[in-house]
Amino acid sequence: MKNNVLQKLLAICLASLLVASCSPRGSQVTEEQGHNRYRHYQLSWPSAAVPDAQTVGTARAEPVRWPVTNSEVEPDQALEQRAQRLLGAMSLEQKVGQIIQTEIKYTTPGDVRDYHLGSVLNGGGSFPGNDKYATPQDWVALADAYYHASMDTSKGGLAVPIIWGTDAVHGHNNVIGATLFPHNIGLGATRNPELMRHIGKVTAREVAATGIDWIFAPTVATVRDDHWGRTYEGYAEDPALVRDYAGEIVRGIQGSGEERFSGDHLVATAKHFIGDGGTDGGVDRGDTRVTERELLDIHGQGYVSALDAGVQTVMASFNSWNGEKLHGSRYMLTEVLKEQMGFDGFVVGDWLGHAFVPGCSNVSCPTSINAGLDMFMASNHDWKLLYSNTLEQARRGEIPIERLNDAVLRILRVKLRAGLFDAPPSARALAGRTDIIGSEAHREVARQAVRESLVLLKNHEQLLPLAPGQTVLVAGDGAHNIGKQSGGWTLSWQGTGNTNADFPGASSIFDGIKAVVEAGGGQTILSADGALPADISADVAIVVYGENPYAEMQGDLKTLEYQAGSHKDLKLLKRLRARGIPVVSVFLTGRPLWVNPELNTSDAFVVAWLPGSEGAAVADVLFRTPSGDIRHDFTGTLPYSWPMDLAQKPLNYGDPDYAPLFAYGFGLTADDTDTLASNLPDIRAERDKVDAETMDLFSARPMAPWHLFINDDDGAETEITGNRHAHRRVRIAATDRETQEDARTLEWLGGGEGSVYLRAWSRIDLSEFLLANAALVADVRLERAADAVVLARMQCGDDCEAEVDVSALFSELPLGEWRQVSVDLRCFADDVDFSKVNTPFHLSTTGEMQLTFSRIAIASATASHLACTD
Missing domain, CATH: 3.20.20.300 (Glycoside hydrolase, family 3, N-terminal domain)
Incomplete structure (x- = not known):
């Protein structure tokens, strides 16, 4: 077994070229590999044998004796007797x-x-x-x-x-x-x-x-x-x-x-x-x-x-x-x-x-x-x-x-x-104590956790920490969004449907930046899209962006490419760089993602993970004191390996041919000299691309980069991020099909047009699906038949849309039973440029109708199909 461990350690060193020497758990290794400085990089398998992928496949290929644990909660004979008496007094x-x-x-x-x-x-x-x-x-x-x-x-x-x-x-x-x-x-x-x-x-x-x-x-x-x-x-x-x-x-x-x-x-x-x-x-x-x-x-x-x-x-x-x-x-x-x-x-x-x-x-x-x-x-x-x-x-x-x-x-x-x-x-002692919920002492523990969790991946010319007495542009949709920085399992299962008003006593990342900069004699400008007044220039831009909230199932990804297909935030970074403004990226994420393009376009890059309610603590590390001292240095190190290539899946230290962009345990300090190149490979690996025959648009939740909306004929558009919403003409509510909140029930109330649709912020190339003769496919359950025409639309902008009457498709469905329906993409091809689609699914009626859907995708046609000829 010892030889096996040594062989693994040697393989890691040679295959990844990460370190000049390796040591087992208990030592700290600080080594250089080009631009990366690895701190506390510990090879720390807890038992004698390092897992061997070649032995996978049999549940119990060899006898394994699990350790006998020694619980700190010791048996209590009197308690056991009382439990037995209670049990004996119980009916079935x-x-x-x-x-x-x-x-x-x-x-x-x-x-x-x-x-x-x-x-x-x-x-x-x-x-x-x-x-x-x-x-x-x-x-x-x-x-x-x-x-x-x-x-x-x-x-x-x-x-x-x-x-x-x-x-x-x-x-x-x-x-x-x-x-x-x-x-x-x-x-x-x-x-x-x-x-x-x-x-x-x-x-x-x-x-x-x-x-x-x-x-x-x-x-x-x-x-x-x-x-x-x-x-x-x-x-x-x-x-x-x-x-x-x-x-x-x-x-x-x-x-x-x-x-x-x-x-x-x-x-x-x-x-x-x-x-x-x-x-x-x-x-x-x-x-x-x-x-x-x-x-x-x-x-x-x-x-x-x-x-x-x-x-x-x-x-x-x-x-x-x-x-x-x-x-x-x-x-x-x-x-x-x-x-x-x-x-x-x-x-x-x-x-x-x-x-x-x-x-x-x-x-x-x-x-x-x-x-x-x-x-x-x-x-x-x-x-x-x-x-x-x-x-x-x-x-x-x-x-x-x-x-x-x-x-x-x-x-x-x-x-x-x-x-x-x-x-x-x-x-009980603390029941009803409102002074305990969100108390200052508790928030200070959370602020410490935020400060210690930040991981600095890039810091060209030691840009960070920043001097506070500057004009600081704060951009990105995560800068002043406590719900986004908190992630899933926050006031709702998926962490969606929240506003800053739902977090009394909390602080956004912008709140902290504003307080620190103004205390140091500087100025902050909050602009989510990065726009600046014509008469003002910025010394530096801090862009806070990243994943939107999600939780189990709905957070599963097919690719680890960040904003695959849209690259909305990358475009913001490039606009700022084109104006000569140094860019600090503060990345909100629940996992390592492939962000090579974003790294290339940033002068400094900080992983803030999902910091929770105390976003202001991020500024404690980003900025120096007015006198130039470091307030709190970067001490966080990666708990997960960071991918160089999207084909690295899965990626864990100890793997054969381990060669991440940033290894497990990596993290720069303010004093470290960073030599990360700004020309990292930024083309998505062909072997990571999703099969052109299928693209999920909605599967228990809107799939990135798509967002779910409802709308009325009076233009009352609302993005659906919570589990229910109602308009004058249409209302929507989350419901269960197979698992929790994996479907949505739509009810059209009549009296005017009501719509539900999926839209991306940028235009997506779907031409490969049209060439593959794919269809718009939905898993639906008709609850109440429509009493008016039902229309499906696809759009590539305000002046680019096609509309198809799908009333017959829905009239054939039995009530209360799940069915798959589909509409040939060629039905929309005459009036839609499939190289730049921003709304692939739009369903509307002016009458009354109720249906539930759990999945919407671009895939192969189904039995219940509306076909179109070229």
């Missing part, structure tokens, strides 16, 4: 209720009492009373109502408190005014495990102020393919860093020693067990095809430290491991996690994850419980059917009583350890 109905968790949108306090429910959750964008602006007191009031219902014995129930879980993944991100930290990818750049404990504690305090007991964090995924839409939820591609962080976050949330589960410490969750960051192609909920040794060495390390720290819950993962769904894997959930590793808390499912196990559905899955799942996450409206089916399966013995008792005992154990029996939420 009460036991089944305990293993079901429901969503607050579909659960009343009466349901909690009548069904003996063990838990509730609020998903992303779910609030008390469905009110986004619910106050901490509103949250506590609902928590109290559920609690008292769970303790109500008036109908013969047993008093067992409900446990409420929430996705507080970068702060209490569902609550207005909460402190929002950088997403995990930014925290990984800090290389500061001690800071993780502080962040965990702050998060727990703010969650406790709303009466909630349980946090679905930390995510301990080791991400291997950055196409994955949850890349930013992973701390790093290095399993050792994930291991170092996971236990500290858990200690911060749950506390340690006598502080554990005190008033400002809650129950934590290690998620998602296991291998969620290793799916083939980075496809969310896909298949992780690795050996068991790799599963432990790469994807299991966060669980080792989290279990050592005493984490009380583990969330099962949506993904499969070599074809087997983890929600149905007895080997992983029971034999490995519980028996070999010694986990004595409970395993919760993930958002109807049980339904994807073969033979299961939303409302029935004994396989998952028998495999070792202890609590269903039954997050939709039909959870009562799951309850009744599970009850019947337990009565028949399909779910053995021993397995059911074990699941319930684990849930009771955690509730007793957490002190949930002691007092209702409103009587």
